[in-house]
Amino acid sequence: MKTITSIKQHKGQTPLTVITAYDALFASLFDQKVDMILVGDSLNMSFNAKQDTLSASMEVMLYHTKAVCAGAKETFIICDMPFGTYTDEKMALHNASLVYSQTNAHAVKIEGGISRAPIIKALTQNSIAVMAHIGLMPQYVRSEGGYKVRGRSEEDILTLIEDAKAVEEAGAFSVVIEGVVEEAARRISETISIPTIGIGAGKYTDGQVLVWSDMLGFFQAFQPKFVKRYLEGATLVQNAVDAYVKEVQERSFPQPPYTYTK
Numbered sequence: 001m002k003t004i005t006s007i008k009q010h011k012g013q014t015p016l017t018v019i020t021a022y023d024a025l026f027a028s029l030f031d032q033k034v035d036m037i038l039v040g041d042s043l044n045m046s047f048n049a050k051q052d053t054l055s056a057s058m059e060v061m062l063y064h065t066k067a068v069c070a071g072a073k074e075t076f077i078i079c080d081m082p083f084g085t086y087t088d089e090k091m092a093l094h095n096a097s098l099v100y101s102q103t104n105a106h107a108v109k110i111e112g113g114i115s116r117a118p119i120i121k122a123l124t125q126n127s128i129a130v131m132a133h134i135g136l137m138p139q140y141v142r143s144e145g146g147y148k149v150r151g152r153s154e155e156d157i158l159t160l161i162e163d164a165k166a167v168e169e170a171g172a173f174s175v176v177i178e179g180v181v182e183e184a185a186r187r188i189s190e191t192i193s194i195p196t197i198g199i200g201a202g203k204y205t206d207g208q209v210l211v212w213s214d215m216l217g218f219f220q221a222f223q224p225k226f227v228k229r230y231l232e233g234a235t236l237v238q239n240a241v242d243a244y245v246k247e248v249q250e251r252s253f254p255q256p257p258y259t260y261t262k
């Protein structure tokens, strides 16, 4: 089981492996295989069919985090703080404290760079471990007018480096870098001394994270460029359900091995 200290020691060493999970069943399949499990607010889309992450609530995140903790007892777990639950220090502290008091999660994650540094500092100074999240930030989708890849210009790369330095300085133990060109993610990773966890950020980060339902091919509504499918989950499930329906309709299921006799 990873700790904040052992996670930090991965900087410049073996890349950290992170996957999301939303429920106990899948979390138990990932337990002891990955370094960290993130209960991402991406569940609002992939689990709950919403258009974006904005309507995820604290209540929903706590519910899913409890389930993931029950399923993955040997893995370091991070709970995403949903939109609107950390807009000032007092509110952030209240809501992040719920994660520690009501679940067994080890850390919280919040989106934002320099502008969120005071919030990160308030949490870390009150002994709540924080993973930061910079670059493309899905909770900013409406205010930004869409999802835009970051770090294409030198000016933007320098902005991202300042964000990364600010969250490190504020006490974050690690930072997700999402939707950033590879060169920018490499320079950020070289600049700061906490591990960077990339998603759509190329191969030079100190770790990688993918959304489980994307990388296992269950979520078909939308597939970003950076998602590699390691399984065709949706096709496998649908073929199995088709076979079940056919056998029931033909009265070939249940066959003798699945039937009680006297």
Ligand code: KIV
Pocket: 020, 038, 039, 040, 041, 042, 043, 080, 176, 178, 199, 209, 210, 211
């Ligand atoms: O919600 C989520 O799954 C995330 C990851 C994409 C980093 O924030």
Ligand code: NA
Pocket: 040, 041, 042, 053, 080, 138
């Ligand atoms: Na998220």
